[in-house]
Amino acid sequence: MLALTSICTLVGGLAAVIYTDTLQYFVMLGGSMIVVIKGFQEVGGYTELQRKYLVAIPEKMIDNSTCGLPRVDSWQMLRDADPTVSDMPWPAFLLGQMPASIWYWCTDQMIVQRALAAKSLSHAQGGTLLAGYTKLLPLFIIILPGMISRVLFPNEIGCVVPEECYKFCGSYQSCSNSAYPKLVLEYLPNGIRGVMLCVMLSAIMSNLTSIFNSASTLFTMDIWSYFRPKAKGKEQLMVGRIFILILVGISILWIPIIERTQGGQLFVYIQVIAAYLAPPIAAIYSMAIFWKRMNEMGAFWGLMSGFVVGMVRMALDFYYGEPACYEEDNRPFLIAKIHYMYFATMLFWITVVVAIVISLCTKPTEEWRLIRSTFFTRFDHSVRQDDLEMKERVQNELLSATPALSEIGEAKTPVRWYHRAYNFLFGFDNSPEAKENVIAMNAHLVEITNLHQKRWEKILLNTILVSILVVAGILFTYFSINPFTEEEVHQLQREKLRELGYTNILQ
Template identity: 25%
Template sequence: MNTIAIISLLLCTVLVGFFSWLKSRKIKITNTTSLFLANRNNSFWLVAGSLFLSNLSANQFIGENESVYLNNMTIIGWGVSSVLAMLVVSEFLMPVYFRSGVITTPDFLEARYDQGTKRLVSTVFLLSYIVNMLPTVLYTGAVAFNGMFNINEVLHVGYWQGIWILVWGMGIIGCGYCIMGGLKAISVSDSILSFGMLIIAVILPLYGLRYLGEGSITEGISIIVSSKTAHLNAIGTAADAVPFSTIFTGMLIVNIYYWGMEQYIVQQSLSAKNLSESQKGIALACVAKLLSPLLINVPGLIAVHLYPDLVNTAQVFPLLIKDVLPAVFIGLTGSVIFGSAITVYNAGLNSSSTLFVLNIYKPWKSKQGINVPERELVKTAKLFEVVISLLAMFIAPFFIFADKGFYMYLQEVSGIFSIPIFTIILVGMITKKVPAIAAKAAIVFYILCYVLLHFLSPVKMHFLHLMAILFIVTMGIMLLIGKLYPMAQPYERAKNMLKVVHPWKYRYFAAAVLMILMVLVFLIFSPLVLAKG
């Protein structure tokens, strides 16, 4: 392994850690607000960096480039179309959260329905994090890092042992970030890594194109746009992994849920100083999402031409990094990939402890007549983070035996949890008389139907379309129950504003520009422009 690359990797990683500590060392973690919401004092720059980096992990670097290599650019539908969902969240959901003064999304469900609904949803969140999100983030991060630096060969151990070592290394570092710095340390490291991400987003395509064009970037571009142009198409048909029609059905619902209701993402937006800063941060994160194909997907296009007969397609991204970048940038890229994997991991870890302590542990203690002091809640949260981190580190390496691609696996499994939660939150926001029993029935009904129709006895339908249909049916059931058995006292939203809620005055102009840019991205990667011929 190149010595310069190793020095660059270690230097960049140490600098990120040092500056994160430097910026967050004065933050005293003495209460749950400082631990979970960075004292609600983040600027829009920190919010944007946190949102962007918390959304990225090694499973996207590996999975999306693999999808581009095997199929085409239809996979960008997930990221690029999320701009629409993020704008919806910014305009309609963030004001509700700031006015209500909530810390977790289940807090809203308790106020709207009852404490039982809050506990049920918190448990669903925790299960999805512990079983699905945290272990896969660690595993795919280990796969990417090992693919770039051949860690198992350096340590003279087998591939399986190398994955174990990397999984535990990332898990321990991620857990340490949460315990020592809370969300503030995570936000600072996110923002620093964002700059590294932008550098890579520019240099990797440039070096890759130059390598493909044998020293000429323009020749590399000419090769990509003139041959194998089917890979440039982002407008998927029913035969593609991501049909274009799914953007307007299940994908839209999943994206709104993810950016507006997924706990570890929502916490990044709620950590802003006020609603205006949050909305500016979301808009800036949208810009990053529109640029992200340069980092996540274009490398896969280059690999199509460089490695036409690649057997292990999961190695597309790390193999390209090793072959085209100078040693110093290999180290930087390794640091950013390593950091982004840890970022998603520790953000999920922080949110898991938030859900457990505030929605399960504290109410349980209150039922016993015990008023738990803030310091004990913080101590319990940190202990819980250690416990679930150990569980995730033990589970993660066993994903080596999975026979399906990680990216689609994550999307399909996440549908078990995301859509029912989205449904009951949406119905709770738009109605005043639908009772708690409707929310609980909706969760059970959807989960049973989705598992049956997609996993146990699969129907011949794309899973995103199935999600949309079940969403409509589940919502109809809730409304019917609300009609037959309405709440005796209609729900009235309590105003518990922690800050004065003033929206960003330029949000509509920014939204119009972002929507135009989103359409242009799809247009560029379509048969009308790049994918023609």
């Protein structure tokens, strides 16, 4: 998958990534809806799912242990604040997930690149709102089908005995990662099963193409251009393609590490890693927008301090590992008692404090760099020094690439086949049409880099924004009210345990 995706990204670039992502969006949405409908038909509806999930207990349990029993708060989204009681404390979720969300939705190149590709500010905001509404769907098309899968396959998906888990899915920790594929393979007919295979492969390829393209852009424009400030577009294109190949190699080497450290719950593993790496970026991004006194030194040392602290926690997590449910937790206090979301909150504010101190102790940023780069200067129409430099550089490249008038009438030298293949692979195009497109794009950029919006566009977009906030609030409230009391859950589970022959659990 990594190799095939890299070929797609190498040859197609950002345009291919966006077009394929759009197509894959409809494939994933349509296929997932089929799984949801089929799953609810099998369990008898949402109300039955709520009850049956709580008694989805595997036949083989560990004596005198509640490991393997569905949690009492399984249907409660915002859970107890005490991390020793809850696996996701509500203050930790609200305060710790916020930095990760700011990082992903506001600073991750994969997302930002799509907003910057919009035709106008209104298009960018409208696309963002559509993505927000779409992001509500995973609860219904991924989470609930996963819970349905545990109801239908309690022995496989809910396994707790390490040997049983390994027999079912090749992991000693858990088989939660197999919940969705298991449901697809067992309950869908062959034709629909093929569609769902496309859905899962589309989800993987969509992420990988976006990451490869965005990472190569960052490396080329920020790192390579720093060491090679006069590098031309042709050189930058080649460097970006080569960097993608390097990323593929690193990704393949990282696969065994993921398999060993994700503990049978890949999504949780992703959130944990984000909690250690994202808060410093979110903190610096927020301060840079809302505090004009922030300077480069403050941002750099804030990021570095946050990065070091986050990496120390991540290294400790990798070294000690999470003990099994039935094992005693002898890890250090920092890991065992401080939930990773609480740690993300602390990491965010550590970065903020370091950035403020360093910024105040060093020289402020030049005034021209603040033009249109903070929330309070976004409407400033003054000319930036770097805008002039970029415009001059682009014009010089165009002049150097444009043939002389005397050459236009001459017969064109035929391009050999290997030159054409080389140009196609690395995205080089020196045709007159390509030069005209570059000139038109620069003119278009001048037009769209202002923040002008029509009145009706503002009203419509703000109305949609308010509506999505209301919908999200309603969903959080509804799914944070537990439909069962603790005693009701235990009573249901006692009856199921007695059926399975266990009388020494939940006595």
